[in-house]
Amino acid sequence: MPETFIYPVEALKDYVARFFTALKVPETDAHIAADVLVAADLRGINSHGVIRLQSYYGDRLLRGKIHPAAPITVLQENPATLALDGSNGLGQVVAYRAMSRCIELAENAGLAITTVRNSNHYGIAGYYAMMALPEDMIGISLTNSQPLVAPTFGLPAVLGTNPIAVAIPAGEEEPFVLDMATSIVTIGRIAVHHKSGQPIPAGWGINEQGDLTQDPAEVLQGGALLPLGGPAELRGYKGYGLSLLVDLLSGVLAGAAYGAKVGHPADHGAADVGHFFAAIKIDNFRPVDHFKSDMDDYIRALKATPKLPGQDRIYIHGEKEAENMRKYQQEGVPLLAEIVDALVQAGQAAGVPFDLKPL
Amino acid sequence: MPETFIYPVEALKDYVARFFTALKVPETDAHIAADVLVAADLRGINSHGVIRLQSYYGDRLLRGKIHPAAPITVLQENPATLALDGSNGLGQVVAYRAMSRCIELAENAGLAITTVRNSNHYGIAGYYAMMALPEDMIGISLTNSQPLVAPTFGLPAVLGTNPIAVAIPAGEEEPFVLDMATSIVTIGRIAVHHKSGQPIPAGWGINEQGDLTQDPAEVLQGGALLPLGGPAELRGYKGYGLSLLVDLLSGVLAGAAYGAKVGHPADHGAADVGHFFAAIKIDNFRPVDHFKSDMDDYIRALKATPKLPGQDRIYIHGEKEAENMRKYQQEGVPLLAEIVDALVQAGQAAGVPFDLKPL
Numbered sequence: 056m057p058e059t060f061i062y063p064v065e066a067l068k069d070y071v072a073r074f075f076t077a078l079k080v081p082e083t084d085a086h087i088a089a090d091v092l093v094a095a096d097l098r099g100i101n102s103h104g105v106i107r108l109q110s111y112y113g114d115r116l117l118r119g120k121i122h123p124a125a126p127i128t129v130l131q132e133n134p135a136t137l138a139l140d141g142s143n144g145l146g147q148v149v150a151y152r153a154m155s156r157c158i159e160l161a162e163n164a165g166l167a168i169t170t171v172r173n174s175n176h177y178g179i180a181g182y183y184a185m186m187a188l189p190e191d192m193i194g195i196s197l198t199n200s201q202p203l204v205a206p207t208f209g210l211p212a213v214l215g216t217n218p219i220a221v222a223i224p225a226g227e228e229e230p231f232v233l234d235m236a237t238s239i240v241t242i243g244r245i246a247v248h249h250k251s252g253q254p255i256p257a258g259w260g261i262n263e264q265g266d267l268t269q270d271p272a273e274v275l276q277g278g279a280l281l282p283l284g285g286p287a288e289l290r291g292y293k294g295y296g297l298s299l300l301v302d303l304l305s306g307v308l309a310g311a312a313y314g315a316k317v318g319h320p321a322d323h324g325a326a327d328v329g330h331f332f333a334a335i336k337i338d339n340f341r342p343v344d345h346f347k348s349d350m351d352d353y354i355r356a357l358k359a360t361p362k363l364p365g366q367d368r369i370y371i372h373g374e375k376e377a378e379n380m381r382k383y384q385q386e387g388v389p390l391l392a393e394i395v396d397a398l399v400q401a402g403q404a405a406g407v408p409f410d411l412k413p414l
Numbered sequence: 415m416p417e418t419f420i421y422p423v424e425a426l427k428d429y430v431a432r433f434f435t436a437l438k439v440p441e442t443d444a445h446i447a448a449d450v451l452v453a454a455d456l457r458g459i460n461s462h463g464v465i466r467l468q469s470y471y472g473d474r475l476l477r478g479k480i481h482p483a484a485p486i487t488v489l490q491e492n493p494a495t496l497a498l499d500g501s502n503g504l505g506q507v508v509a510y511r512a513m514s515r516c517i518e519l520a521e522n523a524g525l526a527i528t529t530v531r532n533s534n535h536y537g538i539a540g541y542y543a544m545m546a547l548p549e550d551m552i553g554i555s556l557t558n559s560q561p562l563v564a565p566t567f568g569l570p571a572v573l574g575t576n577p578i579a580v581a582i583p584a585g586e587e588e589p590f591v592l593d594m595a596t597s598i599v600t601i602g603r604i605a606v607h608h609k610s611g612q613p614i615p616a617g618w619g620i621n622e623q624g625d626l627t628q629d630p631a632e633v634l635q636g637g638a639l640l641p642l643g644g645p646a647e648l649r650g651y652k653g654y655g656l657s658l659l660v661d662l663l664s665g666v667l668a669g670a671a672y673g674a675k676v677g678h679p680a681d682h683g684a685a686d687v688g689h690f691f692a693a694i695k696i697d698n699f700r701p702v703d704h705f706k707s708d709m710d711d712y713i714r715a716l717k718a719t720p721k722l723p724g725q726d727r728i729y730i731h732g733e734k735e736a737e738n739m740r741k742y743q744q745e746g747v748p749l750l751a752e753i754v755d756a757l758v759q760a761g762q763a764a765g766v767p768f769d770l771k772p773l
Contacts, residue, residue: 130700131698131699131700133523133524133698134493134494134523134524135493135494135523135524135525136524136525136695136698136699138698138699138700164492164493164494164523165492165493165494165495166494166495166525166526166527167525168525168694168699170699193663193667205719206716206719206728207728207729208721208722208725208727208728208729209716209719209720209721209722209725209728210719210720210722211719211720213715213716213719219656221659223659223662231658231659231662233655233656233658233659235649235652235655239643239648239649240649256647256648258647258648259648264723265722265723283642283643283649283652283653284598284642284643284644284653285643285644285648288615288617289598289615289617289618289644289648290594290598290599290642292729292731293594293642294642294643296592296594296731297578297592297656299590299592299716299730299731300580300582300590300592302712303582303590303709303712304552307705307708307709307712308552308694308696308699308700308705309699309700310699310700310704310705310708313708313712314712314715314716315715335527335667336495337667339490339492339495339497340490340495340497340527340529340667340668340669341489341490341497341667341668341669345669346666346667346669349666349669349672350662350666353661353662353666353672353673356572356673356674357565357568357572357658357673360564360565360568360569360570360572361568361569361570362567362568363567363568363569363624364623364624366567366568368567369565369566369567369568370566370567370651371658372651372655372658
């Protein structure tokens, strides 16, 4: 087992907020960004959590590539639609405010869509979709991202891993929270295999020649991730279509960058990431209690489906993550040694030493 | 090459409309249903076209299982949301009217969602999404369907092939039209291999024991289709999540049947299929000409991506289908001998002999 250290949740959030505040992010915004980042670790999605504090966010703030106190401007507003410009602010802050506005609009209009241009990497897509849950709404959160995925029959990578997140409330059961990259795996998953010297399963990525490879280094150096589905025979062009769809809604509709033009956090210029948020008020379609009762019934029926040999459980999307969250909220959040190292380095760069004691 | 016969498009539509009229479908509705069915053949999606005239629609009308002149009733209406009951009408007619109303609402509200309960199989999902294109809107069309897909780690099939269709206009380029089952392939594709005695690629389906099989008969008899992505290692649970998502929006939100409760066209009772439609007015987010110009630029960039060895073209979703449609509109629509046989049988059952002469 790799070495892990357990930290109290509130202290970790407080540290991340202090980190952002030191980089001139206003206090309220710093707490929003901290909550989003730590939520990823709480849900067990460490690849998108505090491990990226410096590499995706702190570094850009220090280099002046993200505006720490960006004014979000309204481009167009109607009762059910809102187009925003994130003014190159922190993705988490821009996205949180955009989804908050979307939910407010949907409270009156029954549904709403908010697009955002000129933003940055916003962390886990599911965070913003889940903001709709307490309002008895369905939340949708899409974003484009830097090119890492090859279109079917092509190379280099010209599409992002462009995630789809949708959160749908249930009654007594956990809500359905789908939060998926439209590639088979994210680049972080390839990097983990590379670091540990493990081959990757055939199908995850291709090398510079366009052949399937099990060597993660070949994917990272001139290769590309494959879209969900994999090769054409197994309908990888559907995953390619989903990745493109997300980009058309969050990039092109928002008036942000799209395709190969979306910036990587390590790039010199503005990333001009685009987001798409939607909120749908369930009550506008049927009584919320009927809806939730059917959700519970459906979820229970799925979980009661006979299992394949060797399997003892059928999962609903978001269920494992909700279990992690409940457990880690109580017991503290576990971070691998390499994540703690990343926090120590981030703290040095920002002049905010990472001084938390593990439990 | 299998034997094909070419029919003039309008004559074929006229025949299908006469078929429906003979089964007590009002004339206007019969023409709507005919247009949807023939559009599938025009786009090259023969599995969802007139081959199903009798088995999916005529047979149910003859048995009194579909209401030929169903009144569509409004359950709830607001400026941007509409919940309908299809009163067990023909899926094509119910869906056409529901999407028409959705587009009307979106004209004023900037976007709209319409849900439908108590409907039937509606043919190709993409037809309704594409209705938004001439209005400079983005169209979305989702439906649930009878259980054919196993959830990850489970069997039997409890999920439909629940398609996702999204149509997005471009400028000079073809529109983006994604129209995909959330399973790797549809059951029709398995049946085609079964009929021709060909094995299926490993990954498309599992047998009664839950093992991957290349024998199409095993998938059809007690096995199941796999969701997009395939096995867990290649992230089949994402396809499972997409299938479930479509059902939660078109089944549960609409108040229709869901999961294993959705009826098969051959079943005795009402199918209670659910649909979900959305229309998004582009002009509410950015000027339409800017949007279309970016669409063209993006599509051209994708098509200019260097090709893998042995490949000479990168496709955009809906491009091949648009090419088919243009060609077949001019030259007539090609139907395989087995499709013509199905039409002859349908004509006999309904008392409307299939009397068209091929070109």
